[in-house]
Amino acid sequence: MMEQLSAFSLGDYFPYLGWIDLLTGLILRLKATFGALDSLLDQVVEEHKAVEIESHQHQSFKKDFVDILLQFQKYGMDGLELTQENLKAILMDLVVGGTDTTSTLSEWVMAELVRNPSVMKKAREEVRRVAGKKLKINMNDINQMEYLKCVIKETLRLHPPAPLLIPRQSSASVKIRACPGLTFGIV
Numbered sequence: 001m002m003e004q005l006s007a008f009s010l011g012d013y014f015p016y017l018g019w020i021d022l023l024t025g026l027i028l029r030l031k032a033t034f035g036a037l038d039s040l041l042d043q044v045v046e047e048h049k050a051v052e053i054e055s056h057q058h059q060s061f062k063k064d065f066v067d068i069l070l071q072f073q074k075y076g077m078d079g080l081e082l083t084q085e086n087l088k089a090i091l092m093d094l095v096v097g098g099t100d101t102t103s104t105l106s107e108w109v110m111a112e113l114v115r116n117p118s119v120m121k122k123a124r125e126e127v128r129r130v131a132g133k134k135l136k137i138n139m140n141d142i143n144q145m146e147y148l149k150c151v152i153k154e155t156l157r158l159h160p161p162a163p164l165l166i167p168r169q170s171s172a173s174v175k176i177r178a179c180p181g182l183t184f185g186i187v
Helices: 019-024 026-055 065-075 084-115 117-131 139-144 146-158
Strands: none
Touching (some): 019 026, 026 065, 026 084, 084 146, 117 146
16 A cells, blocks of 8 residues: 555656656556545444444443444534544554554664664673563563663654644635745655
8 A cells, every 4th residue: 555655656746747647557546545445444443343332231341442333423512523434544654654654654764773883782792681582572572672762762763754834725715915826845
């Protein structure tokens, strides 16, 4: 999915040439991918609705983010309505945003460690000292890895996986100092 989202689309840069994306098959691949993702999200929501019905019998039911969104959808809040499409859009943002930024960060951490062998050696020694021969590392172990946390934070500083300010685009044409009809992106 991420490969298709990051694929070069001529229509993104030159809207009047967007028809070429139809010829290359990019549009069809994107529609198929989003159709599959949409049905997956429908399935997740339906499973949570079914579990919610069953959970009224058990008090030990733990809610996750989807359950909280479903509760908000059911009971609402001060006139705000959460439709099924809104709910799926929120979940899609979480999935896409979480996977892309995490994989990007992992790639940059590895690249920086390869570029700095002494840092990699020190981080490896810390991981081996804290984790030892454990098969699973828990949060207590991670909290003891101060140097590794610093490596990750420095990588985030050098190579943020997402822009700090998301560009905004006006929804209507504006007139700025005698330049009518232009739509400006605001950063």
